[in-house]
Amino acid sequence: MRDRPRQHRVPGLSEHGSDQTGPPAEGVYALLRTSLLAGLAIAALLFPLAAMAGLSAKAGFNAIDTLSVEVTETDPPLTSYVYAADGETLISLFYDEFRRHVTLDEVAPVMRQAMVAAEDSRFYEHNGVDYRGIVRAFVANNSSGGVEQGASTITMQYVRGALQLNAETIDEVIAATEQTATRKVTEARLAMAVEDQLSKDEILERYLNQAYFGHNAYGIFAAAQVYFSKHPSELNMQEAATLAGLVQAPSAYDPISADGTAALDRRNWVLDRMVDIDYLSHGDVSEVRGLPIELDVSDPPNSCIGVEGTTSEYGFFCDYFRRWWREQDAFGATPAEREKELRQGGYTVITTLDPELQDIANDTVNKAKSKESKLLHGAVVMEPGTGRVKALGANRVFSYDQSHNGPHSNPSFDRKGNYPNTVNPVLGGGDTGGYQAGSTFKVFTMLAALDAGYPLDYNISSPNQVRTSFVSATTACGGNWCPKNGSASMAGNRDMWSGFGMSVNTYFAQLIDRVGADKAVEMAERMGLQWRSEGDAYYASEERRSGWGPFTLGVSDVQPIEMTNVFNTLAAEGQYCEPIPALRIIDPNGQELDVASPRCHQELDEDVARAATDAGRCVTGTARKGAQCGPWGTSPVVGQLAGRPIAGKSGTTDNDRASWFLGYTPQMTIGAFMADPDYIFNSVGKGNTSTSKETVGKIFREALEGVPVEQFNAPSRQIQFEGKD
Template sequence: MGVKGDGRDIGRLVGRVIILVRTGLIMGVVVAALALPLAAVVGYGVKASVDQINSQAQSLPDVPPAQTSRVYAADGTTLISQFYEENRTPTPLAQVSPFVAQAIVAAEDSRFYDHHGVDVKGIARAFVTNSRSGQVAQGASTLTMQYVRNVLRQAARTPQELQAATEQTPARKLREMQLAVAVEQRLSKTEILERYLNIVYFGHQAYGIAAASGVYFSKRPAELTLPEAAMLAGLVQAPSAYDPAGDQRAATTRRDYIIDRMASTGQLTRAVADQAKGQPIALRLSEPPSDCGSTAENSWGFFCDLVKSWWMEQPAFGSTPQERLSRLRRGGYRIVTSLDVNLQGSAQRNLTAKEATNSAFAHGLVAIEPGTGRVRAMAVNRVYAVDQSHNGPKVDQQGRPTNTTGTYPNTVNPLLGGGDLPGFQAGSTFKLFTMLAALEAGKPLATSINSPRKYRSNYPAAAGEPASCGNRWCPSNASAAMTGQQTMWSGFGKSVNTYFVQLEQQVGADKAVAMAERLGLRWRTATDKLQASADNAAGWGAFTLGVADTTPLEMANAYATIAADGSYCEPLPVLNITDPDGAPVMSGEKPVDVAAPRCRQVFNPEVARAAVDAARCVTGYGAATSGVCGGWSTAPTVYPTVKRPVAGKTGTTDNNQAAWFVGFSPTLSVASFIADPDNPLHPVGTANLNKPIRSAAETLRDALAGAPARDFAAPAATTAYGPGGKKPGQGRSASPKPTPSKSR
């Protein structure tokens, strides 16, 4: 064909195309011409193409585009992070600058409002161009066909389906055309354009116009100017080639071409077009947070990780972990968490003021709300980051550096709980479980036991156990001042080991282990699982002294249970979760809100109140009855710091390898620890023992400031002293004077 004959050639082709449309055979011929060099079309069976496509589903899959799930703090507005496979926020066309629609139509399909899904004139021109070049030099995809292609990609769930949606074959092109015609019969042009703008890719992980306007210009799509809209429209054809962050000259050339197209189609005057072209591209790039490694505040990363871990365990989001993760990254959920950002900030400051992020010792805490299980803060002196290339070395038991990299300051290990790590030994904080088992068995707080400095127990000594007397385990107290008659009040307040080992013998170590399990503790190491088994739990005498591993999350929640009158609530990091339609996510055979507290009564409220009363002896606040605490305690600075009703328990392990404090009020429970995650045998030393006490007390103080003071309920006389026993005194006021006390 000669150049002079182009117009006649196209006219003849259009006539043939119209005839083929009427006979239903256009698709096979046109697709072959567009997709293959002209010589390759010879022998291609049109009927085969039609039969192949007709054997496939002829309706467009009704699969919603992947949407971004957003995670907010408890205030419902502070964005913590996002989870997405495709960064996308569906946006109505009415909330998009009109320049965007004009620019997209000018750039991709200027006859969009004239055709019915397939542009016959465009196909004819492409046919001629491709026939001359011997290759696909020009396409003829309309916006509707592009929309169809994107939906088919979105619906692909296997590599084979994805290949079928993207392969350059006449069959695939034919199916697109058929589906485009069907879409045009079902949707208006406005609906098609809106859906297109919400599904198309703009580069930089931005899917849809809302994500694109945020990534490139840090603004809402309604605020896009003419030059900005034209630049974004130019990205659709080739996001990498026209990326303004990489090649601004190419991006500008493409933008200006689109502005000229808008002027040539009458959407702009030449003066407006020239003015727009004269403006430089002014980017305000922003990287949207993704997953927990890019939270708005780094200290939120560990809490975000807890949210993700919790999500992965919820059947409401799928039957497998893979399905649940896919829902999180594609489902467009709004997740309002329980994180109090002010309390989190306070906790982080309190911790890092005492232990720097570049310390081998991890110093952290978890704060939980009694009665709901909601996690209010989760902080540690670490940086939530995967890159550990510049981390400090692990150290040996003497604190000397080794040749192995440690987990400080950067780590994503769940040091505070919510993952698979076993945690740390928590020392005497475990005495709570023995005391609860004894109280539940009917023993009153006034149960008196002579407690020597060293005691020969009934429990067998473990192999190599240093605290042994022949074949028996023989624990001792930290101080000679603990010797003598003790009750649960004084034994708990002073942390008298020999009292609690004898109390454990009276009620059974297996009962103490079972109590810990009822309060949410899980055994993760092989040793702990073996010791806690039905065959061995009764002989696990050292359990009461905290030789099992646990996490701050578990311990904060266990103590929150006694603060809540014996109501155990599963740790819960969310307040509410809604789907893209704004409906709450429900779970279970009898559907309940997946974000609702999951609580159950695990023992009588009187048991809880008695345990709280003994725990008041620890903090300097004092029990409901004066004089029963024994005159001194292991954390006497807590009440003067908090200046509110407060209880708790200290805990240290052998050789001071870890130190703990769990403190609580009626409305908040805080568990704090310090230990070396890389080497549990590396002792924190006596100088660090008070750091968990101080950090927990300061965090409780900050959390309760300005809130009405609430006191604990005193136990009944029979719970405190037994049947016919002494009547306890009146409950203490909210601000009593601290009694003289002595630190361990």
């Protein structure tokens, strides 16, 4: 988390007056500083109401000399930039005020000159308070009986902005902006103190970064982007004059929303002022004055919606990143504080998103299932050994606009559905529930058994239906849980190789009965699962988990990222890494934070993970020579499409309400699923139960094209045939 506000006294001033004198004004104006005329002018201009009430020049200067000038410097709200892993592809921006600090050298010289000409033509001559300007304004205002001219210098405006920025309460905001003698005196004295400590160029740089230009553009970088879609170093004479003219009254001189006449007149006035003070010649501006203002307006994206051309590709990843950020203690005590830090902290974030992989994943799922389908099809790509989320593909568009969405698939809801547009975290993140994952949960029972000392060749007679010791609410099987296999061909003597490869329900129902359901549930927790629904939390509680036999068939909800990471842990030979969407996070001071570092530990014995992988290869038809896989596996299409050894597991829930496939190589893990998030009781249809398998195989084939095949390490003979020590 970046350094918070720093409070210090402005050097050169004591609480009871100045202990240093500023640079003397030239000629007669130096004398005016100590004269009654100057005092009267300052009093009448800076606090006319007080002057009308009888405030004398002496009283005005006493106020200046006795005012405490303790200043709190607060970093202004800055924009955070979020990039893909290449460090160049912009995913999005996060900001409350669109602002990015630039140095004076990064601002075109003509822009600096235009600002001085428009706001304070004697900026390089005075000491923070322009006495000549005060006299001129006093005469003009006295003649008109109103306030026709002001005399706030760039330094005084900078001070005013700093006071507003530091304000933390409503009273402080009012005090920093109200038209009172006290505020004007404060600004004047602080301006002189600032001039004693900062160079003119340093003050101008701060002012340029602070000024508001309208349309949520704070500072010159944002203004150049919003109005002309360019860096401030690239601004030309016309553009510089236009921007400099906005600061006095951004709404009145708005060149975008207004008819443009006032903005054009104001631009030309600034150009004339630049001629008056010899920044430009008459020849420089003669032709320009007749030209219209040529804008190239940009609407900077904010949060996860609005990056032009990338909304559907990066929105869900961006949202996952944002939700992850809200969970990181390094950025604040609460999710709200952390979000504020993201929107105001000025961070540069390099995420784990691989643009090429993202394109592959997104294209593959959208070719498999149209965005117009009520069925959600998504894919997650992760990196073993780091937990980095490399891609999130979905047949959805990340957008709030649901005006053209299809009807809700729940017949009891008379409203629009969440397709094709949605901002729901369909792939994971936050506290969303997820979807049942079916037979993929058999991996937890197998891991618990292997960890407890059961070997891979542990054989159980597995008929088409078995009666377990687990109590069931139904009475059809005498009050016990009696699951069946998906087909009669699955029955027979099965071990972990064939039972996992063929997804034999009755094998795993008996295995969890022997190992203990509590051990399988505990294994799921070790692998990162959280119980998000009330029902899951109830059955997973310490006092009830030992009776949760159906857990092995995937009756619990799980997020796609969460479940993909389970298999990512196996790909890393038991090294568990938290899913993470960030590669590097750099604060506005250029310091890299370690919050983006992989968070990994060895959760499983390597041999246990290798044994699970060996069984997982039976699923895809890419078994190691010597493995006892049985006559067939459930997902050979994955191995055929990938063209290399793949381990994994398929999963289909009751009545085909969801279908999954989780697969991995030593280099990459991919999870794909299909479900109807609007109405989870809807079936995806028999024709879609293989779609997730095909999606995973196709992504592997394209993503790893040209990448050397890396072989899995074989498990020890002991864990294959005797069991873990």
